[in-house]
Amino acid sequence: MKNFWNILGSRETSNDIQPFRLGIRAAGLCCAVGYHLDAASCALRAHMDHFQESDFRTRLGEKLLVARLPEIDVWGQARLARWLKFAIMDCLQHTPELDTRTIPLIWIAPEPARNSADGTDLDWYAQVFDQTVDQLGKQFHPSSAVLPQGRAGLAQGLEHAIYLIKKGKHPYVLLAGVDSYLDAGHITHYLKAERLQVPGNSNGFIPGEAAAAVLLHKAEVNDAGVQIVGYGEAQEPGRPDGSVPSRAQGLSQAIRLALDTSAHQYSDLEFRISDQNGEAFFSREAANAITRVASSGGQKLPLLTMADCLGEIGAATGPAALAYLSELMPHHQSPGHCGLLHLANDNGLRCAVVLQYNPT
Numbered sequence: 001m002k003n004f005w006n007i008l009g010s011r012e013t014s015n016d017i018q019p020f021r022l023g024i025r026a027a028g029l030c031c032a033v034g035y036h037l038d039a040a041s042c043a044l045r046a047h048m049d050h051f052q053e054s055d056f057r058t059r060l061g062e063k064l065l066v067a068r069l070p071e072i073d074v075w076g077q078a079r080l081a082r083w084l085k086f087a088i089m090d091c092l093q094h095t096p097e098l099d100t101r102t103i104p105l106i107w108i109a110p111e112p113a114r115n116s117a118d119g120t121d122l123d124w125y126a127q128v129f130d131q132t133v134d135q136l137g138k139q140f141h142p143s144s145a146v147l148p149q150g151r152a153g154l155a156q157g158l159e160h161a162i163y164l165i166k167k168g169k170h171p172y173v174l175l176a177g178v179d180s181y182l183d184a185g186h187i188t189h190y191l192k193a194e195r196l197q198v199p200g201n202s203n204g205f206i207p208g209e210a211a212a213a214v215l216l217h218k219a220e221v222n223d224a225g226v227q228i229v230g231y232g233e234a235q236e237p238g239r240p241d242g243s244v245p246s247r248a249q250g251l252s253q254a255i256r257l258a259l260d261t262s263a264h265q266y267s268d269l270e271f272r273i274s275d276q277n278g279e280a281f282f283s284r285e286a287a288n289a290i291t292r293v294a295s296s297g298g299q300k301l302p303l304l305t306m307a308d309c310l311g312e313i314g315a316a317t318g319p320a321a322l323a324y325l326s327e328l329m330p331h332h333q334s335p336g337h338c339g340l341l342h343l344a345n346d347n348g349l350r351c352a353v354v355l356q357y358n359p360t
Contacts, residue, residue, distance in 0.1 A: 001078065002295060004024045005149075006143070006146070007122055007125060007146050007148065008148075008149075008156070009026050013168055015358060019230070019261050019263065020230075021218065021219040021220065021221065021223075021227070021229050022158065022161065022165075022195070022227065022228040023217050023218070023219030023223055023225055023228075024092075024164065024214050024216060024225065024227070024326040025095065025172065025215040025216070025217050025246065026092070026214070026216070027090075027091055027212070027214045027322065027323035027326045027327070028071070028087040028088060028090025028091030028092070028213045028214075028322055028323060028333040029087060029090065029208035029210070029211075029212045029213075029314065029324065030083045030084075030088075030090065030094075030211045030212070031067075031069070031208070031211075031212075031310050031316075031320065032049070032051075032067040032069055032210070032309075032311065032321055033048055033049065033050050033211070033309055033310065034054075034092075035069075035086055037323055037327060038211050038327075041327040041328065043061070044306060044310075044324055044328075044332075045307070045328070045333055047308070047309060048309060049067065049308065049309045049310075050067060050068075051065045051067055051116065051171050051206060051320065052066065052068065053065060053066075054066040054068065054182070056182075056187045058191065058198050058199070059191070059318070060199075060202070061122055062198065063155040064187065064196065064208050064287060065206050066181075066201065066206060066311065067207070067309075067311030068180055068182055068208070069083065069209060069312075071128055075182075075183065075186075075341070077124065077127045077131060078180050079127045079180060079209075080128050080132075080179070081128050081131035081135060082135065082210075083178050083209065083210065083211035084107070084176060084178040084211040084213075085095075085135040085136050085335060086211065087103040087176060087178070087212050087213045088105075088174065088213045089210075090247065091134065091174070091214065091215055091323075092174075092213075092215070092269065092281070093349070094215075095259070096214070098172065098215075100138045100139060100140050100174075101139045101140065101141060101168065102141055102171075103140055103141055103170065103173065103215075104140060104141040104145070104168070104170055104173050104174070105133075105140040105141075105143065105144040105145075105176060105217055105326045106142040106160055106161060106173060106174070106176065106223065106229050107125075107128075107129060107132075107146050107149060107173050107177065107240070108143050108147050108150075108153045108154060108157045108167070108175070108177040108315050108316075108318060108319060109125055109128070109148040109150075109153075109178070109315050110148065110269070110315050111148055111150040111347060112148055114349065116277075117295025125148060125305050126146075127179070129144075129146055137212050137288075140174070141170065143168060143263060145159065145160065149345075149349065150314060150315050150346075150349070151178060151275050151314060151317045151318060151343045151344065151351075152233065152318075152343045152344055152345040152351040153317060153349070153351070154231075154318030154319070154322075154353060155232065155233035155351040155353070156233065156320070157175050157177070157266075158216075158231050158353070159231070160216065161173040161224060162351070164249070165216075165218050166216070166218075171217060171218075172216065172217050172293055173217075174213055174214075174216075174218045174323075175213070175214050175216055176211065176212065176319055177211065177316040177317070177318055177320065178210070178211035178212075179209065179210065179211075179311055179316045179317075179336070180208075180209035180210075180313075180314075181207035181209065181225060181311075181313075182207055182209050183207075188208070189359045190204075190205075191231075195240070195279065196280055203279060203280050204278060204279060205278045205279055205307065205311065205312040206278070207311055207312055208310050208312050208313045209311075209313060209316075210310055210316040210320055211312040211316055212223075212234055212316050212323045213321035214322045214326065223358060224324075224358050224360040225357070225358060226329050226355060226356070227355065227356050227358065228262035228353060228354075228355055229257045229263070229264070229304055229354050229355065229356045230257075230262025230264065230353070230354035231257075231258050231260060231261065231351070231352065231354070232253070232254045232255065232257020232260070232351070232352050233329075233350060233351045234249075234250040234251070234252075234253035234257070234258070234350050235250050235291055235348050235349060236249060236251060236344070236348045236350050237249075237250070237348060237351070238250075238252025238281075238348070239346070239348070240282070240285075242283045243264075244283075246281065246284070246285045246288075247288070248286075248288035248292060250344075250350040251285060251286065251289035251290045251352070252288075252292040252293055253350075254350040254351055254352040255289060255290075255293045255338070255340065255352040257340060258352035258353055258354045259293075259354060261333040261354075262354035262356070264356070266294055267295060268338050269336075269338055269339060269340050269354075270301070270302075270337065270338050270339060271301055271302045271303070271335035271339045271340070271341040272301045272302075272303055272339060272341070272342065273303070273304040273306075273321055273324075273325065273341050274286055274303065274304075274305060274341070275305075275306075275317045275318075275321075275341070275342075275343045275344060276305050276307065276310045277307040277311075278307065278308075282332055282344055285344065286344075289342070297351070302335055302336075304306075305318070306320060306324065317343060318338055318343055318351070319351075322341070322353075322355075325341070325355055329355070329357040330359070334357070337357045338354070338355070338356050338357075339355050341353040341355065
């Protein structure tokens with residue numbers, strides 16, 4: 001598998017998105033509340049967390065809360081590779097008959113700008129990717145790729161999966177995400193920016209780590225199961241540091257695009273799930289976007305979040321949400337049969353996805 005990967009660069013957001021249904025054949029999740037999806041989804045439904053004090057400290061010497069997996073024998077790229085391996089194994093255990101050599105693997109990864117403080121470059125992605133497949137002992141199709149676009153890179157990941165299924169004629173594409181904020185570089189950066197949840201600052205997030213994977217295929221309108229039926233992305237000028245205020249125009253546009261391609265109206269939505277992590281900037285922006293998009297008089301949707309259980313998991317958020325919803329929407333505790341997933345990056349990229357569940 002060495003050098004069997006590509007890096008998908010950033011591009012201008014596109015409004016020319018053609019309708020296409022993706023079914024979720026299988027899914028896997030590795031996070032602070034479970035090494036596999038079955039355990040993690042139970043914990044998420046019960047609103048359980050595994051926050052714990054860490055060796056990271058504030059300037060005043062107070063220990064930081066983190067959402068960490070318990071293993072402490074490996075860090076850096078090897079740690080990310082381990083979590084991604086577990087998530088992919090969890091996903092593929094449901095389809096042992098598949099030959100992974102025919103399946104492209106797309107990894108949604110942290111943005112290069114976020115890793116620049118650690119001195120990392122594009123080789124950093126290659127090392128994580130290569131270590132993952134080495135630990136798995138499997139080979140994936142040569143069109144496998146890394147997409148370093150962070151949380152809101154999910155739309156581009158779905159778009160590339162559709163391209164591979166339509167043009168490359170692959171029956172399945174494995175879409176994965178892995179990320180971790182548990183290193184000194186990230187902790188120092190976000191402490192200085194006053195964006196971590198510490199004593200005296202409730203307007204911040206709890207650093208976490210996770211990996212998730214979903215096996216996608218082309219779905220038909222009447223196929224049973226959870227389907228991704230629309231997606232959209234856009235750019236928002238606003239920034240979390242307040243240098244440019246947010247008017248939620250980017251997220252509003254992304255949601256409208258997702259609804260347009262899904263053939264659903266806002267009134268069809270029964271819930272929304274987001275990457276809101278405790279920072280007021282993103283909560284206000286999402287509320288403003290929903291107000292813009294909702295029909296006259298507004299319609300409040302029940303809000304699901306994962307950060308209150310998993311912490312901030314960055315680029316793993318989108319695949320983790322898809323994995324969780326693949327279990328939740330068919331469950332008797334389901335929030336509904338039609339929902340909206342929306343994600344936001346610090347750099348302004350916004351993403352929205354519409355999901356639909358067809359009972360058997």
